[in-house]
Amino acid sequence: MRGHKTIESFLSIRSKVPSRGLSPSRLTHQFSNNRSKTRRLIFYSLTCFFALHAAAATPYARIHSPPNGAVLRANAGHTLTYEIDPGTEGNHVHVVIDGREVAVLRKRTGIYRLQGLASGPHEICLKVANKAHVPIGIEHCVQVVVEK
Template sequence: MRFKHFFAALGLGLLLAIPATSLGQGRVSITAPADGATLDALDENRLVYDVDPGPRGDHVHVYVDTREVGILRKLKGSYLLETPSTGKHTLCVKVVNKAHVPVGIEQCVQVTVK
C-alpha cells in the first residue's frame, strides 16, 4: 500500500517540475519594442514576436490600443507597425482560434511615440 502513495507522490512531483509552457498551454513573447520604449514617429517601427499558440490557438492578431491592426499567420517574426499617433500606446499580440476569438494567451507592451 505504501508503494501506491510513493508512486502517486512521485508522479505529482514530476508533473509539478515540468514548466507549464511545456504542457502545451501556450505563450506569447514580444521581444521588441521593449515595455516602456520610446518610438520615433518618423522611424520604421517593428513589433518582433514569438508565439506558441497552445492547443486552443490557431494564429495571432496584433492590436494597437484596443484596435486590431493585423493578422499574423507565422508564429515567429516581425510586423511593421503603421505609425501610431504621438503619445502613449499599448501594443498587444493575442493568440486567437480559427474563429478569430482570443483564447487568453497574450502579451502587451506599453510604448510612447514621439
C-alpha cells in the same frame, strides 16, 4: 523441432547443450529480469515524453521588441518582433494597437512593421485566437510612447 517460439522449448534444448555456467533456471530468471527492465525503461521513457510534451504545449505570446516602456521616434520605421506558440486551442495571433485590431499573423515567429503610430502613448498587444478569431486568453502587451 524447427522454429521453437517459447522460452520453455529453448530451455529444453539449452539444457542438452554443455552449460557455461547458465542453468535453465538461471536463464529463465535472467529472461524475466530483462523483461521487467525493458518494461521499466518503456514506462520511464513514455513518462518523460509526456511530461516534456505537456511542458512544451503551454501556449504563449511574447513581444521581443519594442520593449515595454520604449520611447519611439515619430516618422521612424518601427517593427514588432514576436514569438508565439498557440497551443492546441489557438490558431493564430491578432496584433492589437490601442484596442483596435490591425493585423492577423499566422507565423510562430516574425516581424511586423508598425505603421501610422501617432505621437503619444500606445499599447501594443498580441492576442492568441482560435480558428473563429475568438481570443483564448493568451496575450502579451507592451506600453510605448511615440515622441516627435
